[in-house]
Amino acid sequence: MKIVLIALIGALAAILANGGIAVFNDGLRPIMPEYLEGRMKKAELAATSFALSFGLVIGFGIPISIGATILLVHSILLGTDIIGTWSPKGKIGYAVAGTIGALWGIGLLVGLQWIVNVFKKLPVNVFDSMGQIGTPVIFAFAAFPALAVAYQYGVKNGLITLTISALVRAIVARFSPIVIGTSKIALNPEGMALVTGMIVLLIYAMREKKEENSTNIAALFTERVDRIKKNVWVLAIMGALVAAATSLHILAGDPISLSLVSKGNYTDAALVALARAIGFVPLVATTAIATGVYGPVGMTFIFAAALFANNPLLAAILGFVIIFAEVYLLGGIAAFLDKFPGIKKSSDNIRTAMGQLLEVALLVGGANASNMALPGLGIFIVIGLYLLNEIAGRPIVRMAVGPIAAILVGILANILAVFGLYVPPVK
């Protein structure tokens, strides 16, 4: 069932990209109308989509997926963007894109399992240490709302938010589970700290007043919004498939919830996915409205719903309904964002904050994992590679350096062991 689901996701996503109905890469979306309306040639589009997505598949999606053995949605859907835009136009294109897309999905899932099996069979078992990559994320993720507040309203307010979040975390950790009568309510410290931080951020953001002569873009691009509405059924089916796969824990929408799911913290993962979705509403809504091209996972609310539901059938239904609602609310969302500029700004800052948090947390995680696989030398290599990447002008996305370095160290530990240069400690 998992294989079939992934194959369907790959196939449909590639077809959506081929028809210019939905693309996953937010950077590709603005270019789609140039092609659809005849100002750009197929070859140029294909080259651009490859340049935009390939680096992220290899340098971000796949390494992060390996660390946790859950597919980061980027690895599959950035791939289907490329497949869809490379496939020919028309009915044959749909068939070609669908077939290759399905194979891509299956290949990733099977390939990931294969890599995990190989890691487990190696002389030095580095699989357990790989699990360490995501550990700092689990404790650190609740800090990002404070970071976002600091970006938007200054360091002082950020510090206040961090203090409130930390206080809530400490109190919940001390008193949970709360016993009321005979029932126990188990609250999760990190989850509650995150919710607290988000509430503070939204309170700050709601207070910002409307700017003068602001522009409601939904009114500027009505025919493009209509184009998305025309495709709502197929988009909703895509949403259902992705949601089902997410609830089966074979797919995750972002690196933070991926790490949390891999450790079994489903509620936290769902809360993070929800907070992240808030951060993506303006980006997806505005790029979609301005281009007439939607995203195969919409505004990413489907990931949160799927994790809350934790049941594939229920998740599929929710996924379908959510995408349907998102598409029909596009105009309303644009008007709302126009009325509360602070929300739109804070969403930009949420994304900045999550990115920076991951850069640090995954670097620390990568260093810890490497140190477990190859004590001492592991940390030396991870930090060395991180700095070399910096000096080289960052050919590898900063976030992925930790995981990639950890994988390399894992391989190195085995090579050294084979040559008798490293003797793994007996546990």
Next chain:
Amino acid sequence: MIRFVVGGAVDKQKVAQMIKEIGGDKVSVEIKSDIEAAMAVKNGKADYYVGACATGGGGALAMAMAILTAQKCATISMPGKPPQEADVKKAVAEGKVAFGFTNDHIEKAVPYIVNAILEK
């Protein structure tokens, strides 16, 4: 005085600060939402749009492309593909007015853009 607006999606503060540091008195910088920033250039209230996001083209340039047309926009760095000074100079010479790059490459992209425009 060259008027910059910072749109895009992430790290706006960092981009704006950097433009000011490099350009000094010769530039003015304003942070806006991506839509407002693109509108400002279209209406002649600003000269150049710069923006960063995680891909270099999406959040960074989406609104600029929609409002100013893709012919006026240049994506100067992508994930795993750092900016090249020669490419930036060429884009400026060709009359591009909106520049997008990934937030990984801000430290290189912003100086290239600002210097190329000041030299123009």
